[in-house]
Amino acid sequence: MNTQKLLSIFIIFAVLTCTFMAVGCTEIDNEDDIIEAEQDEEIVASPDEIIDIEWQWSGLTETFPASQSVVPDPENYKITLRSDGTYSIKADCNIGSGGYTMEGNELTLAPGPITLAYCGPDSLDSQYLSLLSNVTTVSMEDDQLVLGIGDNGDRMLFVKGDVAEQ
Incomplete structure (x- = not known):
């Protein structure tokens, strides 16, 4: 049973890590979009x-x-x-x-x-x-x-x- 708990914790940790990485990438993309939008304001x-x-x-x-x-x-x-x-x-x-x-x-x-x-x-x-x-x-x-x-x-x-x- 100890092995199952350890495996479950590892899987949860892996899922959380992937989720945080995906959220971080999304925020960077949004910042790039904001910068591009600000630059587009200039004519x-x-x-x-x-x-x-x-x-x-x-x-x-x-x-x-x-x-x-x-x-x-x-x-x-x-x-x-x-x-x-x-x-x-x-x-x-x-x-x-x-x-x-x-x-x-x-x-x-x-x-x-x-x-x-x-x-x-x-x-x-x-x-x-x-x-x-x-x-x-x-x-x-x-x-x-x-x-x-x-x-x-x-x-x-x-x-x-x-x-x-x-």
């Missing part, structure tokens, strides 16, 4: 929606560590993508320009000439320029321009400013 930006508009940097979402910050003076940090493949920027007291390529939701900003004035200790000009140099994607989300930074999921958020002068 590929059509050139007509983003070209020749003065976009103002309003916020930054970072993934590691997770944080979201608001830019105190968005009108001091602007980017305008032009239809001829060039862009112009304002980084607080500095201005610059360069070229860009956009294919689907992939965006690459090539550096160009920029002024290098010291804008003061509270300026975000260095951070802004550093982030722009690592842009990899572009999309629209809730009428905001979203520039993806690198491969880690960081995102720069821009609100619409004026229609840019030609």
Whole structure:
């Protein structure tokens, strides 16, 4: 009888182990689905929606560590993508320009000439320029321009400013 009890306990343990493993796999799949759904919320930006508009940097979402910050003076940090493949920027007291390529939701900003004035200790000009140099994607989300930074999921958020002068 001892052997039967031992065999029953072993079978129960094996069934429980398989059940927990199956539940664990299901949860991982659900998390993947959630991540995919969140990524689907971003809409590929059509050139007509983003070209020749003065976009103002309003916020930054970072993934590691997770944080979201608001830019105190968005009108001091602007980017305008032009239809001829060039862009112009304002980084607080500095201005610059360069070229860009956009294919689907992939965006690459090539550096160009920029002024290098010291804008003061509270300026975000260095951070802004550093982030722009690592842009990899572009999309629209809730009428905001979203520039993806690198491969880690960081995102720069821009609100619409004026229609840019030609």
